[in-house]
Amino acid sequence: MRLKIILSAVLSGLLLITQAQVKIGIIGLDTSHAIAFTKFLNGEDKKEEFKEYTIVAAYPYGSKTIKSSYDRIPGYIEQVKELGVEITASIAELLDKVDCVMLETNDGNLHLEQAYEVFKAGKTVFIDKPIGASLAQSIAIFQLARQYNVPLFTSSSLRFVPQTLKIRNGEFGKVLGADCFSPHRHEPSHPDFGWYGIHGVEILFTVMGTGCVSVNRMSSDSTDVVVGKWNDGRIGTFRGLQQGKSVYGGTAYTIKGSVPVGPYEGYEMLLSEILKFFRTGIAPVSEKETLEIFTFMEASNESKRKGGKIVSIDKTYKKAEKEAGKLIRKLK
Numbered sequence: 001m002r003l004k005i006i007l008s009a010v011l012s013g014l015l016l017i018t019q020a021q022v023k024i025g026i027i028g029l030d031t032s033h034a035i036a037f038t039k040f041l042n043g044e045d046k047k048e049e050f051k052e053y054t055i056v057a058a059y060p061y062g063s064k065t066i067k068s069s070y071d072r073i074p075g076y077i078e079q080v081k082e083l084g085v086e087i088t089a090s091i092a093e094l095l096d097k098v099d100c101v102m103l104e105t106n107d108g109n110l111h112l113e114q115a116y117e118v119f120k121a122g123k124t125v126f127i128d129k130p131i132g133a134s135l136a137q138s139i140a141i142f143q144l145a146r147q148y149n150v151p152l153f154t155s156s157s158l159r160f161v162p163q164t165l166k167i168r169n170g171e172f173g174k175v176l177g178a179d180c181f182s183p184h185r186h187e188p189s190h191p192d193f194g195w196y197g198i199h200g201v202e203i204l205f206t207v208m209g210t211g212c213v214s215v216n217r218m219s220s221d222s223t224d225v226v227v228g229k230w231n232d233g234r235i236g237t238f239r240g241l242q243q244g245k246s247v248y249g250g251t252a253y254t255i256k257g258s259v260p261v262g263p264y265e266g267y268e269m270l271l272s273e274i275l276k277f278f279r280t281g282i283a284p285v286s287e288k289e290t291l292e293i294f295t296f297m298e299a300s301n302e303s304k305r306k307g308g309k310i311v312s313i314d315k316t317y318k319k320a321e322k323e324a325g326k327l328i329r330k331l332k
Contacts, residue, residue: 022053022278025098025123027091027114028105029060029076030069033128036267037102037274042083053275055102057086059094063107065189095121100278102126108133109189115141116331119148124281126274127154129198131290133190135298135316136323142287143328153283154290156202157270158182158248164261167207173255177235180204180250180261184224184240192224192304193297197240199248201293204228207252207261208236210292215299216310226300238296291317 024041026034038055040046060077063069077087088094091114095101101123103114108130118125125145131154132138145152158164167175182200184193193201205212212228219225224240241247249262273284292313299316303309 020052022100022275023056023098024053024278025088025094025101026055026058026080026085027094027101027103027118028062028110029058029080030062030066030072031104031106031128032072033267034058034102034104035076035079037104037271038080038083038085040268040271042080042085049272050275053278055080055083055085057088057094057097059088059091062105063110066107066187069106091117092121095123098123100124100126102128102274104128107189108137108194112137112141112144112327112331115152116144119144119150122148122150124151124278125153126277127152129154129156129202130190130194130294132294133194135291135294135320136327138291138294139317139321139324140327140331142291143324151277151281151283152287153274153277153285155270155273155285156199157267158199158203158262158264159206159285160269160273161262161265162269163259164203164206167252167254167259167261168209172252172257172259175207175209175234176253176255178204178207178250178252178261179237179239180207181239181241182248183246184242186242191298192301193238193240194294197224197238198293198297200238200240200250201226201297203248203250203261204236204238205289205293205296207250208234210286210289212236212292212296213313214310215296215303215313216308217300217303218308219304224300224304226296226303228296238300295320 041053041055060073062073101118180200180203184197187195211231213231214229217226222243226238228236248264295317299311303311
């Protein structure tokens, strides 16, 4: 099965390479990411590295319950239309016009249903953070992508900050531990961290890699701190900032000393990775790492519910895996 998936991804990439232009469609015009990507790819000052890619169509909807999201849609529709993007009446209509998809809908609760349509159409897809509102939804999305042999990639833009990648790639020696932080904004429709704290959790896993085995959490009205223990004894922490200035970053502790992680440098580096993925069908972030990020977040929620007790990553994942199966059966 794994070989079949790899061959499918390679063939998908080879097909795109033969085309002069890669036509991209956006699902969801309720996030600033959609506007930023469209300006990069359709704007007059388009960079040479982006010349083979164009956003040709967008289906604008979109959360119907999160006011900060749906209020943006009318204005964002007009902005992308000015950049030559056709607005479609349905996802199905969009899929007929494009080679690849950026699923940008801000509400992660809609991603499973929307991604299912994309998978059935066989279109390579980038799903913006969070891939799903919950761990169970995220597992279900990856399972469906494998079932339909569709290349899938998801990530926060914070992963691809050059300094952070230098740490991950070993330029400062082995990482012995890390303390990372980002804003943490509550959104009732999403479990804690899934809405926004995921940025800082992704930073942590970018420098630490996979292998977290247990989590515990302490929370207050201003800050949440999650401590993860890795299978080799290393410790990594995430601090979710509920008050003060929005900042992203951290410190990695390496064999050569402590080094800064981050800071945030915009969307362009993420976009470059997305376009490379569209060409090759090979995701730069593994399913295993993405799902461990979501397991870390869910385990932290369970720890909070239990007053800060240590929670097993493995047990958390297995529980969500059962729920993912139910979500898939319900979807079909």
